Amino acid sequence: MKLDKEFWAAKYRENKTGWDLGSVSPPLKQYIDQLKDKSITILLPGAGNSYEAEYLHINGFKNIYVLDLAEEPLKNLKSRIPGFPEENLIQADFFEFEGSFDLILEQTFFCALPVQKRSLYAKKMHQLLKKNGKLVGLLFNVKFPEEGPPFGGSRKEYLTYFSPYFDIEIFESCTNSILPRQGNELFFIFMKN
Numbered sequence: 001m002k003l004d005k006e007f008w009a010a011k012y013r014e015n016k017t018g019w020d021l022g023s024v025s026p027p028l029k030q031y032i033d034q035l036k037d038k039s040i041t042i043l044l045p046g047a048g049n050s051y052e053a054e055y056l057h058i059n060g061f062k063n064i065y066v067l068d069l070a071e072e073p074l075k076n077l078k079s080r081i082p083g084f085p086e087e088n089l090i091q092a093d094f095f096e097f098e099g100s101f102d103l104i105l106e107q108t109f110f111c112a113l114p115v116q117k118r119s120l121y122a123k124k125m126h127q128l129l130k131k132n133g134k135l136v137g138l139l140f141n142v143k144f145p146e147e148g149p150p151f152g153g154s155r156k157e158y159l160t161y162f163s164p165y166f167d168i169e170i171f172e173s174c175t176n177s178i179l180p181r182q183g184n185e186l187f188f189i190f191m192k193n
Contacts, residue, residue: 003114003149005069012072024055025107026176027187031136032056039063040102043128045094046109048073054081064088067097095120100130106137106188111150118153118161126165129192135166138174142184155186166190 010016024032032055041063044053053066054077067090068074074089090097094109095117104125113121125135144152155171162168167190174185 003112008068008070009072012070012076021051021178024051025138026178027138027174027185028052028105028107028136029055030176031189032059035061035103041065041100041130043067043099043101043104044107045097045104046112047077048108049076052105052107053077053084057081057084065090065099065101067092067094069093095124097128099128101128102130102133104128104133104135106135106139108138108150110137111140111148111152113149113151115151115153118158122161122165126192131192133192134169135162135188135190135192137188138177139186139188140181140184141173141186158186162190165193167193 032052038060039062042056042061043065044050045067047053047066047068050066050073053064056064065088066074066077069091071091074091078084078086078089110118110121129135139158140150140152141155142152143154144150159168159171169189169191171186171188171190173183174187177183177185
């Protein structure tokens with residue numbers, strides 16, 4: 001299976017987006033609600049329909065960048081929020097993308113990548129963050145029975161990827177996951193080291 005632009009575009013065209021919550025993820029909403037500085041630069045990679053970007057935008061954050069390999073979810077976000085800056089909707093390969101951000105939010109992007117790309121993901125996140133920048137989000141704490149995506153994993157496994165690049169501030173079972181994901185998500189805050 002080739003997880004390329006066409007693979008993901010077809011998922012949106014065929015409405016096979018089981019990862020899409022249809023709204024901002026409760027743990028990320030709670031985290032966003034605690035942010036005071038609305039001028040920080042925020043990246044949402046592999047963002048899909050990006051309800052988190054919508055929530056940030058509605059709440060006055062100005063420097064939000066949404067990155068996805070497929071064009072369809074970027075168009076979906078723009079149709080929901082016509083005022084979202086067009087230049088901040090970026091169709092590109094995450095591993096080829098360049099930028100510098102204060103905060104990167106992870107929501108179902110990591111689990112969509114083949115396991116062999118996980119070390120590259122951690123290294124790329126480190127490169128994209130400014131000094132003292134944070135990577136914040138959710139990871140599945142479960143092994144999925146079928147071949148992915150999504151690809152599951154465990155806290156212990158994830159630490160092997162992230163520990164070389166980040167100071168682990170929080171990495172614990174998520175207490176406010178949506179019902180179908182309860183007990184299967186880890187919430188994390190990693191600071192660039």
